Amino acid sequence: MQMLILDICGTEDTPEIKYNPAGNCFTLSGRSLPEDVTEFYKPVFEWLEEFSSNVSNPATFQFKLEYFNTASSKIILDILMKLEELCSENNNKITIEWYYNESDDDMLEAGEEYKELVEVPFNLISY
Numbered sequence: 752m753q754m755l756i757l758d759i760c761g762t763e764d765t766p767e768i769k770y771n772p773a774g775n776c777f778t779l780s781g782r783s784l785p786e787d788v789t790e791f792y793k794p795v796f797e798w799l800e801e802f803s804s805n806v807s808n809p810a811t812f813q814f815k816l817e818y819f820n821t822a823s824s825k826i827i828l829d830i831l832m833k834l835e836e837l838c839s840e841n842n843n844k845i846t847i848e849w850y851y852n853e854s855d856d857d858m859l860e861a862g863e864e865y866k867e868l869v870e871v872p873f874n875l876i877s878y
Contacts (some may be wrong), residue, residue, distance in 0.1 A: 757798045780815035783823035809844035835869040853877040
C-alpha cells in the first residue's frame, strides 16, 4: 500500500511539513502562525488518518519549531494526542523528537509540557 505523500512548503507564517516514507519520518519545522490554523493543519489530520491504517514500525515524528502561536499550540497537542492513540493501538512504535534551540527556554518548556501530557516515547533534543 502506497503511503500518502505529505509535503507542505513552509512560509514565513506556516511550518514546513514533510513525511519521508524511506525513513518513516514525519517532520514539522519552522514557524506556525497560520491565519486559519484548523484549515492549514487539515491535511495533516487527513494524512494521520491514512497513516494510522498503514503504520509501519518504527516511526519518528520530529517537531523542529522556532515559534508557534496559541492556536497552533492546541493543534500540536491534537497531533500529539492522535500519535498517542496510534501508539496504543497495535503497539505501534512511535517516537516523538522535540527539537529546541538551547537558548530558547520557551520552546524547551513547551516540549516538557507536551511530554507530560502524552504517553508516547518523547525525546527533548537541544541544538
